[in-house]
Amino acid sequence: MTDVLNDRTTALDDARFAFREELLSSGQLIGTSVPGIYGRSGSFEQVIAGLDRVLGETFSSLGATVLRFPPVYPRADFERTDYIASFPDLSGVVSSFERGDREHRELLAAREEGEPWDGWLDPTDVVLTPAICHPLYATLEGRLPEGGAVYDLSGFGFRHEPSIDPLRMQSFRMREFVFVGTPDAAQLYRDTWLDTSVALLASLGLAVDAVPANDPFFGRAGKMLVSAQLRENLKVEITVPLYADLHEGTAIASANCQRDHLTAAFDIQTADGETAHGACVAFGMERTVLALLRTHGMDTESWPVAVRAILGL
Amino acid sequence: MTAVDTVRHVIDKHGKLKADVANLAEDADLYAAGMTSNASVNVMLAVEDAFDIEFPDELLSKCTFTSIGSICSAVKGLLEAAA
Numbered sequence: 001m002t003d004v005l006n007d008r009t010t011a012l013d014d015a016r017f018a019f020r021e022e023l024l025s026s027g028q029l030i031g032t033s034v035p036g037i038y039g040r041s042g043s044f045e046q047v048i049a050g051l052d053r054v055l056g057e058t059f060s061s062l063g064a065t066v067l068r069f070p071p072v073y074p075r076a077d078f079e080r081t082d083y084i085a086s087f088p089d090l091s092g093v094v095s096s097f098e099r100g101d102r103e104h105r106e107l108l109a110a111r112e113e114g115e116p117w118d119g120w121l122d123p124t125d126v127v128l129t130p131a132i133c134h135p136l137y138a139t140l141e142g143r144l145p146e147g148g149a150v151y152d153l154s155g156f157g158f159r160h161e162p163s164i165d166p167l168r169m170q171s172f173r174m175r176e177f178v179f180v181g182t183p184d185a186a187q188l189y190r191d192t193w194l195d196t197s198v199a200l201l202a203s204l205g206l207a208v209d210a211v212p213a214n215d216p217f218f219g220r221a222g223k224m225l226v227s228a229q230l231r232e233n234l235k236v237e238i239t240v241p242l243y244a245d246l247h248e249g250t251a252i253a254s255a256n257c258q259r260d261h262l263t264a265a266f267d268i269q270t271a272d273g274e275t276a277h278g279a280c281v282a283f284g285m286e287r288t289v290l291a292l293l294r295t296h297g298m299d300t301e302s303w304p305v306a307v308r309a310i311l312g313l
Numbered sequence: 314m315t316a317v318d319t320v321r322h323v324i325d326k327h328g329k330l331k332a333d334v335a336n337l338a339e340d341a342d343l344y345a346a347g348m349t350s351n352a353s354v355n356v357m358l359a360v361e362d363a364f365d366i367e368f369p370d371e372l373l374s375k376c377t378f379t380s381i382g383s384i385c386s387a388v389k390g391l392l393e394a395a396a
Contacts, residue, residue, distance in 0.1 A: 224373045224378070228353075
């Protein structure tokens with residue numbers, strides 16, 4: 001395993017490392033021995049709570065059904081998506097001990113010797129949720145009501161990608177507003193709520209921009225998927241420049257047309273029986289707070305009055 | 314088996330088309346015939362195996378895999394370059 005904290009090769013790596021140090025020394029984040037796994041301070045959580053409330057208010061006219069799922073979901077549902085084909089390197093499968101006393105003694109003996117003991121563990125029937133809409137889609141099999149359906153989701157996602165960049169956490173919260181319905185309605189939903197989201201984040205003093213983007217598909221096969229995603233303009237990220245001219249901007253939210261990607265996998269149909277399309281607007285909660293800390297400073301008490309007012313700080 | 318036959322065979326096995334590959338014109342749009350992006354990835358890998366070639370990054374795009382003809386011409390180009 002590479003040491004991401006010490007293998008810094010670019011000025012951007014150094015800038016990200018410096019920001020990470022600033023977050024840790026100010027106490028906003030609490031470091032652990034694994035890059036990308038952090039504790040959050042009370043002050044950090046106050047901003048998360050304020051952001052959560054503002055997002056709920058901004059999207060209230062959708063009349064979305066509020067649903068919350070835990071940060072793990074059934075492996076059988078995960079199998080119905082092609083996540084392991086597209087993102088094997090980001091995946092997380094939960095393992096546990098499912099053998100007997102004898103194997104337990106062998107495990108303990110290996111551990112006593114300082115040897116690896118995880119070979120005695122087996123994959124369980126749950127995986128870490130990579131994107132919080134996946135558990136939702138898994139529950140929607142069948143026909144949707146006329147006009148489709150809208151859901152308000154929030155929860156922890158997991159991506160195995162240890163990084164020096166404090167915005168690239170391995171375990172992080174998302175708030176996501178998902179539409180499923182006809183293809184035209186899904187496209188309209190994405191475009192409309194993208195604009196609303198950009199305006200909301202700009203009102204918090206963030207220098208946001210909306211740019212076409214692609215998911216980090218794995219390997220050579222991934223190159224083909226990227227080319228299709230970009231050409232069809234399926235993913236738009238809302239980015240904020242955090243490191244001056246070292247980097248064009250870091251994504252804090254995205255608005256996506258999933259087309260029939262997940263709806264076909266889970267056999268979700270419109271009221272007319274056609275394969276439904278999905279669209280979503282998703283906010284990286286920690287990423288947004290980190291962008292605010294980078295923009296307005298580590299001390300939330302000294303943030304601009306207007307920003308504090310919106311967030312209820 | 315000609316190159317076209319081999320490509321048809323690969324698409325039949327991996328393309329997950331709704332249409333019958335045997336009756337598909339060489340210039341017919343495979344995506345319009347129901348091939349998904351993910352199926353096209355499997356077609357790409359199987360074509361590489363069948364001809365023992367490797368598509369360079371610049372050919373790893375939707376255009377290369379849009380029809381039986383476009384796949385065949387990419388394969389032909391790579392085989393000639395290797396000869």
